[in-house]
Amino acid sequence: MRDYFLRRLILIPPTLFGVTILVFIITRFVPGGPLERALMEAQMMDAQSGRSTSVAGQDQALSEDQIQQLKEYYGFDKPVLVSYFHWVGKVLTGDLGNSYRYNEPVWSIIRSRFPISIFYGVITLIITYMICIPLGIVKAIKHRTVLDNSTSIVIFMGYAVPGYVLGALLLLFFSARLEWFPMGGFTSLYFDELGTWDKVKDLFHHAVLPLSCYLVGSFAVTTMLMKNHLMDNLSADYMRTAVAKGVTFEKAVFKHALRNSLIPIATTFGQNITLLVGGSFLIETIFDINGFGLLGLTAIFDRDYPVVMGVVFLSSFLLLIGNILSDFLVALIDPRIRFH
Numbered sequence: 185m186r187d188y189f190l191r192r193l194i195l196i197p198p199t200l201f202g203v204t205i206l207v208f209i210i211t212r213f214v215p216g217g218p219l220e221r222a223l224m225e226a227q228m229m230d231a232q233s234g235r236s237t238s239v240a241g242q243d244q245a246l247s248e249d250q251i252q253q254l255k256e257y258y259g260f261d262k263p264v265l266v267s268y269f270h271w272v273g274k275v276l277t278g279d280l281g282n283s284y285r286y287n288e289p290v291w292s293i294i295r296s297r298f299p300i301s302i303f304y305g306v307i308t309l310i311i312t313y314m315i316c317i318p319l320g321i322v323k324a325i326k327h328r329t330v331l332d333n334s335t336s337i338v339i340f341m342g343y344a345v346p347g348y349v350l351g352a353l354l355l356l357f358f359s360a361r362l363e364w365f366p367m368g369g370f371t372s373l374y375f376d377e378l379g380t381w382d383k384v385k386d387l388f389h390h391a392v393l394p395l396s397c398y399l400v401g402s403f404a405v406t407t408m409l410m411k412n413h414l415m416d417n418l419s420a421d422y423m424r425t426a427v428a429k430g431v432t433f434e435k436a437v438f439k440h441a442l443r444n445s446l447i448p449i450a451t452t453f454g455q456n457i458t459l460l461v462g463g464s465f466l467i468e469t470i471f472d473i474n475g476f477g478l479l480g481l482t483a484i485f486d487r488d489y490p491v492v493m494g495v496v497f498l499s500s501f502l503l504l505i506g507n508i509l510s511d512f513l514v515a516l517i518d519p520r521i522r523f524h
Contacts, residue, residue: 192508203500204493208268211489218258218284218487271493281490290494300370301476308398309456312406320410327415343404347397348466354393355470365393368472394471413448417441446517454510455503
C-alpha cells in the first residue's frame, strides 16, 4: 500500500503540469486580455480628450514603444511556452506572480481569502456528515415509514432550490424585512473592537444564512447516498446469514452493513477538500463574502491571469491530494481492498 500511495504522489507534478499548461495557453489566446483592455482604455481616454497618435498612417492611442512596454509588463513579449516555464520556475520558489488588478502578490491575496472559505467549508462538512449519516441510517431502517417519507419531502424540497436562490430569499425575509441577520459580509465593521466572546457571536451571526445555503444542497446527496447503499447491504446475503446465526439485527447493521455502506461516502470525502476552499461563488456574491470562489470568478472576469493561474494551481493540487485521501479512507474502512 505504501508503494501505491508513493506512486500517486509522484503522479501529482505531471498532472499539475498538464492542467496548468492547458489553462495557461487558454489565457494567452482568449480575447479581451489585459493588453487589449489597456489599449481600449487608452483609446477611450484619447477619444474623450480629442487626441490621437499617428503611427504607420493609422490613428493609434499608444505608440509602438508603449505597446511593447505593456507586453513586457504583462509578460506577453515572450512565446507561450517560454512564459509558461518562466511561471513554473517562479512557482517552484513559492512565487505565484503579481495580480494585475490588485498589484499585490497572488499568494498574499489568496492567503487572505483562505480563512473565510475554510471556515464555511469545514463547518458545512462537519454539519453535513454529523446529520446526514445518522439520518441516512434511520431512513434505511425505517424505509417507507412516515419518518422516511416526511424527511424525504423536506430534503428534496431543499435540494430543488438552488443555494443562491435560497440566499436571496433569506436575505429578503430575515435581513431586509425582519432585520434578524445582517445583509452580508463575513464580520461586522467594528469586529476588531469586540471582545473574544462577542467576536464569536458576531462571526456566527453573519454565518447563519450563508451556511444554510451551503448545507441545503449537500444534505440530499449525502443522506440519500447513505440510505441507498445501506439498504442494499441490508438486503445482502451476508446480513441474512448473520441474523440467522443469532446476531441481533442492530449489531448486524452497525458492525457489518454500516461499514460497507460508508465506502461510497469515503470515496467522495476527499473531493470535498476542494469545496472547503472553493465554496460557491454565487453564494459568496449574494452575501458579499470575499472568499476563494469569488476571487476566482472575479479574476476571470477581470482577466487577472496570475490570480487565475494561482487559483487553478491550488484547486488542482487540493483535488489530487483529496483523491489520495479518498483512497486511503476506502482502504481503512474496507479491509478487502489492498492497493499495490
